Amino acid sequence: MSIASDGPSIYISVDMEGCADIVHWDEVRPSTSKEYARSREIVTDEVNAAVGGAFDGGAKAVTVNDSHSTMRNLLTERLDQRATIVSGRLKPNFMLEGLTPEFSAAFFIAYHGAIGAGEAVMGHTYSPRVIFECRLNGAPIGELTINAALAGAWGVPVTMVSGDRTTLEEAAATLPWAHTVETKRSISYFAAECVSPSAVCAALRSAAARACKAEAAKPFALPTPIVMEIDTYRTAQADHLELIPSIKRIAARTIRFESADFREVYRALQAVIYLGAAATA
Numbered sequence: 001m002s003i004a005s006d007g008p009s010i011y012i013s014v015d016m017e018g019c020a021d022i023v024h025w026d027e028v029r030p031s032t033s034k035e036y037a038r039s040r041e042i043v044t045d046e047v048n049a050a051v052g053g054a055f056d057g058g059a060k061a062v063t064v065n066d067s068h069s070t071m072r073n074l075l076t077e078r079l080d081q082r083a084t085i086v087s088g089r090l091k092p093n094f095m096l097e098g099l100t101p102e103f104s105a106a107f108f109i110a111y112h113g114a115i116g117a118g119e120a121v122m123g124h125t126y127s128p129r130v131i132f133e134c135r136l137n138g139a140p141i142g143e144l145t146i147n148a149a150l151a152g153a154w155g156v157p158v159t160m161v162s163g164d165r166t167t168l169e170e171a172a173a174t175l176p177w178a179h180t181v182e183t184k185r186s187i188s189y190f191a192a193e194c195v196s197p198s199a200v201c202a203a204l205r206s207a208a209a210r211a212c213k214a215e216a217a218k219p220f221a222l223p224t225p226i227v228m229e230i231d232t233y234r235t236a237q238a239d240h241l242e243l244i245p246s247i248k249r250i251a252a253r254t255i256r257f258e259s260a261d262f263r264e265v266y267r268a269l270q271a272v273i274y275l276g277a278a279a280t281a
């Protein structure tokens with residue numbers, strides 16, 4: 001991958017639960033269903049809108065990371081030919097694989113609310129079967145804040161977020177400089193008030209162009225040392241996770257990891273996700 005030096009280079013992390021008019025796991029779980037096939041069309045359209053907007057805004061290079069589930073959701077044959085795509089898993093840097101300090105800005109597209117958040121369609125934090133709650137420095141947070149902190153560790157600001165209204169409330173608290181697009185207003189875990197996906201795409205395109213020039217944006221950083229606490233869903237998961245020497249078990253279903261470097265925190269989080277899943281297999 002080459003990144004041009006004249007004009008911003010934009011990195012896009014795209015999830016799926018926060019797309020327009022998607023409200024149920026049946027629509028985002030990879031399968032041969034027509035519901036999932038429709039969602040792949042919607043997410044590809046939203047990515048193309050953001051990519052097109054970035055180039056409208058003067059971007060010279062755009063990289064897209066398919067960040068949902070199997071990470072093979074986007075219909076790449078329909079993807080804007082000017083973008084490159086990071087596809088498949090396992091990815092050590094997961095939802096931000098491919099991001100480097102050379103990027104000018106990151107966009108988070110189709111993100112969703114944290115586990116435990118009210119009025120959040122499919123609200124979860126990485127793995128709903130492993131993570132009951134994730135806290136950074138004592139505050140419950142979602143994927144948006146975690147991923148913003150990882151981008152911040154590389155010095156890259158997040159300048160655009162799309163998702164439901166609850167996701168944008170987390171963005172307002174963490175990234176007040178970010179341009180935002182509300183894709184739907186979640187009513188409950190499986191219901192939202194939506195607008196047409198084409199209306200969302202139009203909003204994404206114009207916001208992405210503006211987000212290329214977000215001069216007030218800065219890399220998000222947490223006070224150090226950074227303490228990550230995770231309540232696991234099952235005690236068997238904490239049984240396994242405390243085997244990692246740097247992870248402390250502070251309650252039957254709570255583990256703790258501390259570092260001054262958020263990149264280490266993120267790797268510990270990956271270990272929680274994969275080992276936690278294996279613990280219940």
Ligand SMILES: [Zn+2]
Binds near residue numbers: 067068
């Ligand atoms: Zn997802």
